[in-house]
Amino acid sequence: MTQTATTMQAGQTRPARTAPRRSWLSDIPDLLTRIVAGLIAAAAVSYVVGFTLWTVVISFTDSTLLPEYSFVGFKHYFTLLRSRVWQVAYFNLTIYGLGFILGATGLGLLLAILIDQKIRAENLLRTIYLYPMALSFVVTGTVWAWLLNPTIGVEHFVRSLGWAQFNFGWLVDRDMAIYCVVIAAIWQASGFAMALFLAGLRSLDADLYKAAAIDGASPARMYLRIMVPAIWPIVVSVLVILLQTAIKTYDLVRALTAGGPGIATTLPTNVVYDYMFQRGLMGAGSAAAVMLLLSLLIVLLPYALFQRLRRGKGGGHG
Amino acid sequence: MSALSVEKLRVRFGSVEVLKSVDLAIESGEFIVLVGPSGCGKSTLLNVIAGLEQATEGRIEIGGREVTGVPPKDRDIAMVFQTYALYPAMTVRGNITFGMECRGVPKAEQKEAVARVAKLLQIEHLLDRRPGQLSGGQRQRVAMGRALVRDPVLFLFDEPLSNLDAKLRVEMRMEIKRLHQRIGTTMVYVTHDQVEAMTLATRIAVMNGGVIQQFADPQTIYDQPANLFVARFMGSPPMNAIPARLAASGSEIAAMVGPDAATAVPLPNATAAMKDWVGREVVLGIRPECITLPDGEQPGKPAASLPATVEMIEPTGAETMALIRVGQSEIMARMRPDARPAVGSVASFALDTAKACLFDPKTESRIA
Numbered sequence: 001m002t003q004t005a006t007t008m009q010a011g012q013t014r015p016a017r018t019a020p021r022r023s024w025l026s027d028i029p030d031l032l033t034r035i036v037a038g039l040i041a042a043a044a045v046s047y048v049v050g051f052t053l054w055t056v057v058i059s060f061t062d063s064t065l066l067p068e069y070s071f072v073g074f075k076h077y078f079t080l081l082r083s084r085v086w087q088v089a090y091f092n093l094t095i096y097g098l099g100f101i102l103g104a105t106g107l108g109l110l111l112a113i114l115i116d117q118k119i120r121a122e123n124l125l126r127t128i129y130l131y132p133m134a135l136s137f138v139v140t141g142t143v144w145a146w147l148l149n150p151t152i153g154v155e156h157f158v159r160s161l162g163w164a165q166f167n168f169g170w171l172v173d174r175d176m177a178i179y180c181v182v183i184a185a186i187w188q189a190s191g192f193a194m195a196l197f198l199a200g201l202r203s204l205d206a207d208l209y210k211a212a213a214i215d216g217a218s219p220a221r222m223y224l225r226i227m228v229p230a231i232w233p234i235v236v237s238v239l240v241i242l243l244q245t246a247i248k249t250y251d252l253v254r255a256l257t258a259g260g261p262g263i264a265t266t267l268p269t270n271v272v273y274d275y276m277f278q279r280g281l282m283g284a285g286s287a288a289a290v291m292l293l294l295s296l297l298i299v300l301l302p303y304a305l306f307q308r309l310r311r312g313k314g315g316g317h318g
Numbered sequence: 319m320s321a322l323s324v325e326k327l328r329v330r331f332g333s334v335e336v337l338k339s340v341d342l343a344i345e346s347g348e349f350i351v352l353v354g355p356s357g358c359g360k361s362t363l364l365n366v367i368a369g370l371e372q373a374t375e376g377r378i379e380i381g382g383r384e385v386t387g388v389p390p391k392d393r394d395i396a397m398v399f400q401t402y403a404l405y406p407a408m409t410v411r412g413n414i415t416f417g418m419e420c421r422g423v424p425k426a427e428q429k430e431a432v433a434r435v436a437k438l439l440q441i442e443h444l445l446d447r448r449p450g451q452l453s454g455g456q457r458q459r460v461a462m463g464r465a466l467v468r469d470p471v472l473f474l475f476d477e478p479l480s481n482l483d484a485k486l487r488v489e490m491r492m493e494i495k496r497l498h499q500r501i502g503t504t505m506v507y508v509t510h511d512q513v514e515a516m517t518l519a520t521r522i523a524v525m526n527g528g529v530i531q532q533f534a535d536p537q538t539i540y541d542q543p544a545n546l547f548v549a550r551f552m553g554s555p556p557m558n559a560i561p562a563r564l565a566a567s568g569s570e571i572a573a574m575v576g577p578d579a580a581t582a583v584p585l586p587n588a589t590a591a592m593k594d595w596v597g598r599e600v601v602l603g604i605r606p607e608c609i610t611l612p613d614g615e616q617p618g619k620p621a622a623s624l625p626a627t628v629e630m631i632e633p634t635g636a637e638t639m640a641l642i643r644v645g646q647s648e649i650m651a652r653m654r655p656d657a658r659p660a661v662g663s664v665a666s667f668a669l670d671t672a673k674a675c676l677f678d679p680k681t682e683s684r685i686a
Contacts (some may be wrong), residue, residue, distance in 0.1 A: 207403035207476075210370050211464075215417035216391030225416070229407030 052293070059286035067282060076287035086288070089268045092178050096267065097246040099182035100189070104242055105235070107186060108193025113223055115194070116201045126198070129191035137188065141255025144184035145171070148256075174264045177257055181249075181265055184256055189245065193238050200231030233310070240303045247296050268292050320382060321346040321472055321504035322367065327376030329362055329528075336362045338528040340376070344506070344521075349498050352508045353515040354525035355551070360508045361476060363525070367506065368474055369393050381471040391420070393472075396465035400477040402457045404449035410460050411445040414467050435467045438497075455486045462497070475507040479514065491517060512552045516540065524548045540605075541673055546682040549603050549675065555639065555650040558609070559677070562602040564595045573602045573676070575624070577645045583622040585671050591686045592676065600685065603675035606639070609651035611659060612668040622669040628659045642667065 062072050080086045111129055115122055132140065147153040148171040155168040170176035204227060212222040228235065250269035253259055259266040272292060276285030324342040328335070337359045344350050352360040365371040367378060369390035378385050385393050404413050414435060415428045423431075436442045439459050449457055458478060465473060478494070479487045495518055498505055509515055515522050516536045523533045524547075532544035543549035549557040562573035565582065571592050572582040583602065585592065609624070626642035626649065633639075633655070640651045640659060651667055659665045676685040 205401050205403055207399040207401050208405065210365075210368070210390075210397070211399060211403040211405075213370060214368060214390045214395065214397050215464075216389075216420040217416070218420075221420065226405045226407070230405070232407060 055286045056290055058282055059290045061283050063282035063286070065280040065282065072283070076284045077291065080284065080287055080291065085263055085266060085271055085274075086268070088263050089266045089271045092265060093247065093267050095178050096182055096185070096249070097243065099179065100185040100246050101239060101242045103182060103186040104189040104193050105238055107190040108238070109197050109228070109235075111190065111194040112197035112201055113227075115198055126195070129194050131191065132188045133192045133195075135188065137249070137252040138255045140184050140188045141252045144180065144187070145256050148180050148183075171257065172261060174261050177261060177265045181253055181256055185246075185249065185252055188252075189242060193242070196234055196238050197231065200234040201227060204230055236303070236306070240300070243299050244296060247292065247299065268295075320344065320379065321348065322350075322381075322506065323379045324363075324367070325377045327363070327366065327378065328374045329359070329366060329371065330374045336528050337366070337373075340528075340530055342523060342530065342533065344504060346504055347502050349495075349505045349507065349518055349520045351515040351519035351522050352506065352525060353510065353512055353522055353551070354531075355510060358525040359528040360510075360525050364474055364476055364506065364508045367472075368395055368397055394470050395472045395474055396468040396470040397474040397476065398458075398461050398465050398478045400480055402449070402461040402481075404457055404460055404464075406449055409446050409448055410441065410452075410463075413449070413460060414445075414464050417464070417468055431467050435463045438466065438500075439463050454482050455490060458482065458490055462494075466497075466501075469503075471504065473503055473505040475505065477509055478507075480509070480511070494518065512554065516552070522552075524551060526551070542684065543603070543675065544684055546601065546603070546677050549677070549684075553605060555606050555652075557603045557605050557675070558647075558649045560602045560604065560644065560647045560649060561679070562600055564592065564598060564600055564676075566593070566596045571596065573600065573674075575602065575644055575647075581624060581644070583624065583669055583671060583674075585674060585676075587672065587686075589686045595676065595685055599679050601677040601679050601682075603677055603684075604649075604669065604671070605673065606650040606652040608670040608673060609642075609649065609667050610653050610670075611651075611657050611665060622671055624667045624669050625664055626667055627664050628661050631659065631661060633658075 057069075058067055059076060060071050060073060061068060062070050062075075115125060115129075119125070148168070150156065150167075150169045150172065153168075155166060158166040158168070171180050208226060208230070209222070212226055217225065248269065249267055250273065253265055253267050253270055257265040259270050268288065269292065272285050272288040274285075275281045275288055279285075320343060322342065322344040324340055327337055327340040329337040340359075340363060342350075352363060354360050362371060366373050367380075369385065369388060373386070380393055380395065404410075405416060408416065411432055414432050418428045418431065432445070433442075436445055439462060441456070441459050441463060444452060444456055444460065449460070452460065461478070475494075479490055482490060491514060494507075498518075507514075507518060515524075516539075519536055521533060521535050522539050524531045524539060526547050532539055532548045534542075534544075539548060539552055543552065543557065546559055549559065560573075560575050562575045562583070563579045565572050565574050565579075569588065570584060571588040572584045575581050575583055612623075624644060626644045628640055629643050629648065630641040631638055632641075635655065637655055638653045638657050640653055640657075642649050642651055642665075653659075677683065678685055
């Protein structure tokens with residue numbers, strides 16, 4: 001959903017043209033630009049807004065594999081909210097979301113601070129940390145499924161070193177499997193968080209470090225009280241980006257655990273897919289999708305307001 | 319008491335020697351200005367004194383205590399930075415108290431200290447604002463407040479005025495001088511601006527190429543520069559350096575300048591050192607204000623007369639500067655505001671040679 005939204009914005013921006021001598025010939029490129037841009041914008045708007053609205057409409061119907069317009073009101077919403085799979089999925093989303101966002105932000109910040117210590121081979125390390133970001137969630141999921149698989153992964157490896165009693169079977173443990181998803185997601189996204197934090201730290205005035213040294217701040221106090229607050233807008237951006245990534249996550253779970261064991265790692269997106277395409281219940285699936293969209297809005301609207309407020313204050317830092 | 323002493327200090331970054339054996343002894347209560355062009359090592363020297371950079375060799379004492387290997391926070395110093403380096407996410411109050419917070423000073427004491435410093439710098443109304451909401455001058459004041467609240471043995475200033483516009487710079491310069499007169503703490507101040515150096519310092523250390531060229535009070539630096547570098551760096555426009563040949567007639571010594579060394583500039587204060595140079599090439603150093611158009615009202619100073627071609631004049635309002643030519647050398651002269659010699663004409667300029675200097679053309683150091 002959000003990806004198409006950016007395409008739409010890009011389509012609407014027209015390159016500014018200044019024609020010194022205006023004739024009908026010189027108007028042609030300009031006209032062409034308008035037509036192309038208009039088409040893209042129209043397509044984007046109809047896809048994003050149109051299909052979103054259509055999904056909303058269908059969520060109030062009893063559609064199965066094909067749409068039909070017998071309205072049943074909020075029936076699917078109530079059924080879903082009461083269903084165990086939806087409750088488990090949202091509970092999982094909470095654990096996964098908190099674990100992933102805090103974990104990736106924390107680890108990213110730690111890596112950024114460590115790299116900021118004027119170390120050797122900085123470029124190499126930065127690239128290595130950022131690399132997971134270039135992978136698809138499906139690849140991440142598959143690789144971590146191998147790593148965490150007790151019979152071929154970490155557990156097997158440590159046992160082969162001689163610790164025969166070593167147990168690391170989170171992936172097949174109902175209560176712990178969701179943390180496997182968290183670990184894989186953190187591995188993928190912390191490099192991205194690091195890159196943004198590092199850029200932020202590097203944009204700070206070098207004299208700040210000197211001033212903190214003379215004031216006698218310990219490294220921990222210096223970063224927590226001065227540097228991180230100074231790049232706070234970046235921290236907020238990272239949190240929001242990770243949050244919407246968390247809510248959208250679907251493929252990672254598919255590849256890593258397929259939602260299992262049982263429904264122990266199912267996320268709301270998996271439920272939507274399951275209803276729509278596995279069970280052929282378009283109406284219920286649409287209701288689930290709309291509820292997911294609403295939870296995204298709940299997250300993104302305050303952020304948009306926060307940004308507007310910041311601009312309104314004419315602030316910014318430094 | 320000695321506030322700061324630096325002995326045989328060397329700093330090397332890889333193969334680059336930034337400071338080559340620097341010695342500096344500063345008494346308590348002095349205002350020392352380190353001045354020099356970019357890359358002369360003045361900021362490095364300040365950072366080494368602060369403990370922010372490590373010396374390769376040498377010894378530093380602050381307040382009579384050896385500080386080699388002592389971290390910046392334990393050196394009993396405070397520093398004001400060129401970019402102010404205020405903590406952007408903290409209020410002015412937070413910026414001022416942060417150092418005390420790190421040292422675990424009790425809250426009540428912190429409050430008292432903030433009130434005292436805020437009153438001294440007249441920033442009471444700014445205490446709850448953030449640095450982003452302050453003007454350049456206000457930020458500068460807050461940065462000084464953060465340093466003052468520490469009540470250190472030594473204040474270090476790293477080009478604190480170079481980010482301000484010209485008018486504000488003059489105001490803040492006076493304020494810093496007033497502050498020094500009031501609190502009397504030793505200050506070490508780095509700048510590339512020779513006017514700041516002249517106006518603020520009790521003693522100036524002129525640096526170039528990682529070496530202190532001269533360390534003396536402003537008047538000595540101005541009147542008796544140790545070498546041609548100091549002579550040219552201090553003063554605006556700089557001291558004129560005119561190639562000359564020394565000649566003697568009886569007990570009188572004169573510098574012969576101009577085409578074929580035809581014009582004699584008598585030097586009244588002949589010293590023994592000068593006599594050794596009779597008949598040899600020297601560089602005559604003479605300040606622009608010692609070259610004027612004669613106006614008939616000057617007292618009976620021993621003035622030499624120098625015929626020169628007027629190449630350009632620059633009226634500034636308070637005075638008129640003239641670029642004149644004698645043989646191969648271009649010379650700046652500082653004249654009365656209403657003086658308007660015709661460009662291209664040859665005029666006879668009056669030279670006051672009482673403060674003229676002579677330099678060795680090879681070593682560039684001063685002979686007399």
